[in-house]
Amino acid sequence: MRLFARLFLSHLLVLLVAEGTLLLAAELLASGFFRHHVDEMVRLIGPRGAALRPDLEAGMRGTLTGALLASLPIATLLAALTALLASRRVVRSVQLLERGSREIAAGHFERRLPETGRDELTDLARSFNRMAASLERVEESRAELIGNVGHELRSPLAALRGYAEALVDGVMTPEQAGTAILREVRAMDRLAGDLSAISRIEAGRVELHPVDFSAADLLRAAFERFEAAFEERGVRLELRAAALPVRADFERSLQVLSNLLSNALRHTPPGGQVSVRVRGGRGEVRFEVTDSGPGIPAEHLERIFERFYRVDAARSRQAGGSGVGLTIARGLARAMDGQLTVTSGPQGSTFTLRLPAGV
Known part of the structure; x- marks a missing residue:
């Protein structure tokens, strides 16, 4: 069953329980409320009032019950409309969150949810937006890192190619080319070591004594x-x-x-x-x-x-x-x-x- 149907039926169930409780309470407690009025009516009628007491009590109880039964459809309708609006609001927020989560999963980290209101749903939207902003920063950092690593590797790789071509063409001696190539390889090795160190530090996996x-x-x-x-x-x-x-x-x-x-x-x-x-x-x-x-x-x-x-x-x-x-x-x-x-x-x-x- 969909969330909207569950929420709406839950509201209606609470409404029906409340209405049933109201009718039961009215039947049990009504006589205590209108007994004083029945006594006043009996006193005003005179000697025949005592004989009319049961009819008077039954009439007042019936009137109260009828009024309650007559108002139940109107109350039920208004409560159902309120439940409908409340359920729609909750479901709409959940749907926005679901669509936003789907877009985040697809890589659209710029997605944000509206933060209107002061309830828990707004707090949820605010938390979602903070998460999306964090993921956006991580993605930007990742893309920047890939670009920077590529840029850093481009220079030593170009140098290695130049030394290799110079060695093939006979422009450089094997000793000269070997020394230059070793220098560039050391630079690349140093870069790899630094990147590994950064990864361990940012992951909190640095061993300290x-x-x-x-x-x-x-x-x-x-x-x-x-x-x-x-x-x-x-x-x-x-x-x-x-x-x-x-x-x-x-x-x-x-x-x-x-x-x-x-x-x-x-x-x-x-x-x-x-x-x-x-x-x-x-x-x-x-x-x-x-x-x-x-x-x-x-x-x-x-x-x-x-x-x-x-x-x-x-x-x-x-x-x-x-x-x-x-x-x-x-x-x-x-x-x-x-x-x-x-x-x-x-x-x-x-x-x-x-x-x-x-x-």
């Missing part, structure tokens, strides 16, 4: 990893360590800090400086990585942590950036109950990694 460690130990490990790279580029690396306790995954924290230092080195010209300062307070430890590069324009700050977003796409790709490093860094920071933020100006940028303080 929180421990208490000193912020100075983390900076020391980062310095040992990047000392040679900074010297080779001619950029000064300054560390202002403090022995503050941190509660986080040491290796993941080092991965985030390494990403920030690599990013700062890539955007700081030779002769510039990158400094790392540690501050504490309010139950957290802050690692501030500041570079003396050109800074990030204000219109790019809101999107700097998006996947594959680059302020200067050409320079980042030539320098080896995959465009997802900051996305991974922020995801790891949040997974460790921390946060990663950025401020920037003409004199450079500052990335701040916040991690929970240890004991």
Whole structure:
């Protein structure tokens, strides 16, 4: 049976039960209501009034019953119309939801339901619209990701084709071509690894091992990893360590800090400086990585942590950036109950990694 028929019959059933209850109650309780009036009539009639009492009571009961029976068709009709309208409204909302769900299943994530009213059906429509908006964002993100991955793969694949053709034509020696091909394969392998990391982070499947460690130990490990790279580029690396306790995954924290230092080195010209300062307070430890590069324009700050977003796409790709490093860094920071933020100006940028303080 269709929903409309079930709702309508349910309303009618409730109506019939109510009418039957009303008639039964009237038969049982009516005499108690008009007894006083019968007594008054008997008193006014006089000595013959006592003999007429049964007729008077029967007449009043019959009149009341007749009035109730006469009003039942009208009440039933009005109640049926009300039930019809109420059932149609509920069914119409359910039908809209059903059509919207079918369109969402077909991939039309822009579909929205009207949010008129203040009842539970409106709340349901509002929840449906929020779900549709979330799915629309996911679909846009998926399409953007596919496009970005295709774009990122296009450059190394084109390079591989060029090296292969140069090798076949004898323009490059096998050693030269092999070195160049290996470089491009490593770039593709790095991109695949970064995409896998993003997938695990966004799915909440990152394995973490929180421990208490000193912020100075983390900076020391980062310095040992990047000392040679900074010297080779001619950029000064300054560390202002403090022995503050941190509660986080040491290796993941080092991965985030390494990403920030690599990013700062890539955007700081030779002769510039990158400094790392540690501050504490309010139950957290802050690692501030500041570079003396050109800074990030204000219109790019809101999107700097998006996947594959680059302020200067050409320079980042030539320098080896995959465009997802900051996305991974922020995801790891949040997974460790921390946060990663950025401020920037003409004199450079500052990335701040916040991690929970240890004991």
